[in-house]
Amino acid sequence: MIKENLNKVLENIEKAAKVSGRSPEDITLIGVSKTIAPENIQTLVDLGVKNLGENKVQELVSKMPVIKGDVKWHLIGSLQSNKIKYIAGQVFLIHSVDSIKLAENINKEAKKRDITIDILVEINIGNEETKHGFFLEEAEKAIEKISLLSNISIKGLMCIAPFKEDPEENRPLFRAMKALYDKYAKESPHSIHMEYLSMGMTNDYEIAIEEGSNMVRIGTGLFGKRVYQE
Numbered sequence: 001m002i003k004e005n006l007n008k009v010l011e012n013i014e015k016a017a018k019v020s021g022r023s024p025e026d027i028t029l030i031g032v033s034k035t036i037a038p039e040n041i042q043t044l045v046d047l048g049v050k051n052l053g054e055n056k057v058q059e060l061v062s063k064m065p066v067i068k069g070d071v072k073w074h075l076i077g078s079l080q081s082n083k084i085k086y087i088a089g090q091v092f093l094i095h096s097v098d099s100i101k102l103a104e105n106i107n108k109e110a111k112k113r114d115i116t117i118d119i120l121v122e123i124n125i126g127n128e129e130t131k132h133g134f135f136l137e138e139a140e141k142a143i144e145k146i147s148l149l150s151n152i153s154i155k156g157l158m159c160i161a162p163f164k165e166d167p168e169e170n171r172p173l174f175r176a177m178k179a180l181y182d183k184y185a186k187e188s189p190h191s192i193h194m195e196y197l198s199m200g201m202t203n204d205y206e207i208a209i210e211e212g213s214n215m216v217r218i219g220t221g222l223f224g225k226r227v228y229q230e
């Protein structure tokens with residue numbers, strides 16, 4: 001089933017990339033493996049998906065040594081400062097930097113280890129109280145403040161758009177994300193190196209790609225519906 005799902009997703013990515021005048025290789029597919037059993041994750045990796053996303057530090061760290069292959073791990077869920085030490089230097093990208101305080105603490109940990117940590121700034125694009133991230137109005141100030149931290153490199157932006165029955169409704173939000181991304185892609189002060197626009201999940205990734213996303217995070221569309229324990 002995973003193979004069929006993946007083929008369908010890749011087909012959709014290709015179509016959407018074409019609409020936006022790009023090729024499918026320009027889009028990074030992250031398989032979101034939260035709650036998924038290691039053998040099923042391994043199946044996906046063996047089929048060629050080399051980027052995996054987890055939203056909890058503990059789950060990520062426990063799966064990391066179990067999955068074989070040249071995998072890039074992404075932390076996509078909210079990060080508590082006391083857990084930074086477990087993933088510093090271990091993950092390819094932290095997608096979920098949603099406060100200045102968290103950025104400062106990541107910077108501190110990076111300094112201690114004499115490394116640079118690549119991050120995305122999370123934007124609460126739907127202005128939802130239940131979601132994390134900077135509001136669009138405060139985003140520029142936040143990005144510029146974070147960019148001054150010596151051991152953090154801002155590699156792009158991330159958002160979780162509101163869930164909509166009709167994902168078309170999210171198109172203007174994705175467009176606003178792309179506009180902010182482009183602003184810093186053109187003239188990048190300090191340590192801003194816009195490479196990744198992480199937006200689009202199972203329900204809305206095609207629209208996100210059409211509007212400029214180059215990194216999609218897909219769980220259900222690859223593995224089927226998640227079953228949460230407890």
Ligand SMILES: *Cc1c(COP(=O)(O)O)cnc(C)c1O
Pocket residue numbers: 032034055076077160201202203217218219220221
């Ligand atoms: C779970 C999750 C996803 C994947 O969601 P699906 O709808 O299953 O594709 C993407 N991004 C984040 C941050 C998530 O927590």
